[in-house]
Amino acid sequence: MNDTNKSETNTFHFLRELKISLIATVALLLLLCGVYPLVIWGLGNVAFHHQAEGSLVRNAQGTVIGSELLGQGFTSDKYFHSRPSAAGNGYDATSSGGSNLGQTSQKLIDSLKARIAVYRKENSLDSTAQIPGDAVTASASGLDPEISLDNALIQASRVVKARGIERGHVEALIHGNLRGRGLGFLGEPGVNVLQLNLALDTLK
Amino acid sequence: MNLLGWLQLILFLGVLFLITKPLGIHLYKVLTPGEKPFLGAVFGPIERLFYRLLGIEAKSEQGWLAYTGSMLVFSLVTCLFTYAVLRLQYYLPLNPQKFAGLAPHLAFNTAMSFTTNTNWQxxxxxxTCSYFSQMVGLASHNFWSAAVGIAMAAALxxxxxxxxxxxxxxxxVDLTRVTLYVLLPICVVYALFLVFQGIPQNFQGYTAVTGPDGFAQTIAQGPIASQIAIKMLGTNGGGFLNANAxxxxxxxxxxxxxxxMISIFSIGSALTYYLGKMVKNQKHGWSVWSAMVILFVAGALVCWWAESHPSHLFGEMGIRAADGNMEGKEVRFGVFNSALFATITTDASCGAVNSMHDSFTPLGGLVPLFNIELGEMIFGGVGAGLYAILIFVVISVFIAGLMVGRTPEYLGKKIEAYDVKMAVLYTLVGAFTILGFTAWGAVSQTAQAGLNNGGPHGLTEILYAFSSGTGxxxxxxxxxxxNAPWWDVALGIAMFLGRFWMIIPMMALAGNLVGKKIAPTSVGSFPVSGATFTLLLVGTIVIVGGLTFLPALALGPIVEHFxxxxxxxxx
Incomplete structure (x- = not known):
């Protein structure tokens, strides 16, 4: 509409464009892949050091024992168990991922059946008890740090028996480690398994 | 399908609506040389420094061939750069895990994938990848391919x-201004928010730990937050980690x-406002926006419903029906936010995933697949979504013109044979690439060695891969x-065709349209706003997409559903 007086470069010189491309690549790399991530690194570490370092959890001796954001394997009866994991050989944080099995996969149905049988046995459930979906399905990342509230409440009986403590204490811990919905209504609530188990260990 | 889900969907649409105008005005200022956008005082000197370094005049302009040529040369240079970085990563810094260089086929696939804004993993x-490869080799393209997409849309x-x-x-000029005034400033704020929420940003080696129950785990680390911000905003979608979002x-x-989720749609949504402002017909911009919303909501609802209803075997085994299909989903997102994210990421050309689409129910998986095959114009990839839907606007007004027996016109410009040919060529390149490669994959033993599921679901894996690559x-x-030679190379070629061979006819159309006169609006002009236009556009998109891909979909997800x-x- 108003471009009559603009200079016009409708001619195309490959070598000139190549030179501009090379300079643009270097200049933008410095800005976007040097300055930008380093600024986030600097500011992030000052303002949110814990998160920037991977939300690591330490024991009383100061040794890192996991990340509060990453699920890990628990097999003892006295601990709450994470969701099934298809990451590597289970909860492998260098090989995240799901089973990627579809609804008509024999392998999926077989593994669901096997997990349901184990879950019923571990938690002394009869064959008619309904199983929470998250308890027997593999998560997307294989590192889901959380389980549903119902899953935690079912497992509580086993933990109570193994530890010989009052159920009321365990239920209080479950509710204490329940992350609510974002802003009260975003996403789904969940119980952080690692933090719940650590809280159990401090209960004497 | 519960009340909280509906509430979140309404909130999502509300927030998207609210950011469209302000961000659209900002984009207008950035993409209109001479206008001084927000943050001009901060980035203005850097902008002028860039022009001096590049040796270009800020006021000079290019015709469609020169404009496309610059983009192609830049893409070639940056693609080769990333290929080199990936091959040589063992010798480059920031490689605490001492990862070896990538094999040639994988480096080709990855370099092509990031250059084309695909980010197939x-x-x-x-x-596999060192921090240097991620932060420099890959994240650079997250910015560049996004800026290129927006520049191409602005040209059209x-x-x-x-x-x-x-x-x-x-x-x-467009590349520089979009990077400096749009992508970079938003990403700085966004990345810090993500660190606050829990995304790591460090350069440490991986952390080896032993948990309370004796479980040994190695925790991957890295400069993740800075990369995730641009991965979402630029609709790139390539994760720092295998499981992605x-x-x-x-x-x-x-x-x-x-x-x-908001950031995936933000720029695509704002570009419809930019369109309205540029053509001085804001109602047209909102009509295009409405068509996108209709298609988005329809997809989200179907996907949500399907994921709430898994195979009847689930219930027969004793899994609680109310939980839906949780295989391949995370507790914090649940069924609704997984279905919504899957719809959004494929409406746009993002491709980040917060759940595993392979484990979706057949119809739940059909939605993301069909979204991609429609051409990712429901908000779409940054820039790519707008030019894709404008191609369909041209086809729609052409069809409308045929129906009433008039010369088709769009905003006062006559749509002639050349324009329609270019628009149809654009759609044919996509369809030909997707269906051609899928057919090859379906009969190739080499290709089938990569499958994880059998039966119709296996065919869907092949169809999804080439739809995703081409789209x-x-x-x-x-x-x-x-990650096998056949797949890496075939998908690399599909991505190349799906990006550049679709941009070229689009730019040829732009170059032809720009030379035309604008006839004043008359009673005989076809209105490009309002419900009639929006529904015509939606119909054209669904019918073209449906007719092209329905036979293939019938053999995959649809038969699997039954x-x-x-x-x-x-x-």
Whole structure:
């Protein structure tokens, strides 16, 4: 509409464009892949050091024992168990991922059946008890740090028996480690398994 | 399908609506040379420094051939750069895990994937790529391919808005301004928010730990937050980690998830406002926006419903029906936010995933697949979504013109044979690439060696891979083992065709439109706003997409759905 007086470069010189491309690549790399991530690194570490370092959890001796954001394997009866994991050989944080099995996969149905049988046995459930979906399905990342509230409440009986403590204490811990919905209504609530188990260990 | 889900969907649409105008005005100022955008005082000196370094005049403009040529040379240079970085990563810094260089086929696939804004992950980030490869080799393209997409869309819009002109703007100016005024400033704020939510940003080696119950784990680390911000905003979608946005380190909370979903659509939505402002017909911009919303909501509802209703075998085994299909989903997102994210990421050409699409129910998986095959114009990839839907606007007004027996026109410009040929060529390149490669994959033993599921679901894995590659989406039915020479090379070619061979006819159309006169509006003009236009546009998109891909979809997800609900035969 108003471009009559603009200079016009409708001619195309490959070598000139190549030179501009090379300079643009270097200049933008410095800005976007040097300055930008380093600024986030600097500011992030000052303002949110814990998160920037991977939300690591330490024991009383100061040794890192996991990340509060990453699920890990628990097999003892006295601990709450994470969701099934298809990451590597289970909860492998260098090989995240799901089973990627579809609804008509024999392998999926077989593994669901096997997990349901184990879950019923571990938690002394009869064959008619309904199983929470998250308890027997593999998560997307294989590192889901959380389980549903119902899953935690079912497992509580086993933990109570193994530890010989009052159920009321365990239920209080479950509710204490329940992350609510974002802003009260975003996403789904969940119980952080690692933090719940650590809280159990401090209960004497 | 519960009340909280509906509430979140309404909130999502509300926030999207509210950011469209302000961000659209900002984009207008950035993409209109001479206008001084927000933050001009901060980035203005850097902008001028860039022009001096590049040796270009900020006021000079290019015709469609020169504009496209600059983009192609820049893409070639940056693609080769990333290929070199990936091959040589062992010798480059910031490689605490001492990862070896990538094999040639994988480096080709990955370099092509990031250059084309696809970000298909044949590699597994945390076990393959050094921090340098991620931060420099890959994240650079997250910015560049996004800026290129927006620049191309701006060129087409200028082609529509300008009368009897020859030029479409200057590629280098658009690239610089979009990067400096849009992508970078938003990413700085966004990345810090993501660190706050729990995404790591460090350069340490991986952390080896032993948990309370004696479980040994190696925790992957890295400069993740800075990369995730641009991965979402630029609709790139390539994760730092293999599980992508399902990984708690990439998407730690429901709030982070909500913001990530908004950011995927933000620029695509704002560009419709930019369109309206450029053609001085804001109603047209909102009509295009409405068409996108209709298609988005329809997809989201179908996907949500399907994921709430898994195979009847689930219930028969004793899994609680109310929980839906939780295989391949995270507790913090649940069924609704997984279905919504899957719809959004494929409406746009993002391709990030917060759940595993391969484990979706047949119809739940059909939605993302069909979204990609429609051409990712429901908000779409940044820039790519707008030019894709404008191609369909041209086809729609052409069809409308045929129906009433008039010469078709769009905003006062006559749509002639050449324009329609270019628009149809654009759609044919996509369809030919997707269906051609899928047919090859379906009969190739080499290709089938990569499949994770049998039966119709296996065919869907192949169809999804080539739809995603050609559509420059990058999400996957991830059970497919794509890191093998045949897959890497075939998908690399599909991505190349799907990006550049579709841009060229689009730019040819822009170059032809820009030279046309604008006839004044009369009673005989076809209105390009209002319900009639919006529904015509939606109809055209669905019918073209449906007719092209329905036969293939019938053999994959649709037949699988009937097997699942009927005999429940397993493969």
């Amino acid at each position: 044949s590699y597994a980030g945390e076990s 819009v200028r082609g529509i808005a300008r009368a009897t002109s020859k030029t479409l703007g200057n590629f280098w 399902a990984h708690p380190f990439e998407n730690p909370t429901p709030l982070a998830n909500f913001i990530q 420059n989406n990058g999400s996957a039915f991830a059970g497919l083992t794509a 097997i699942m609900t009927g005999s429940a035969k397993l493969y």
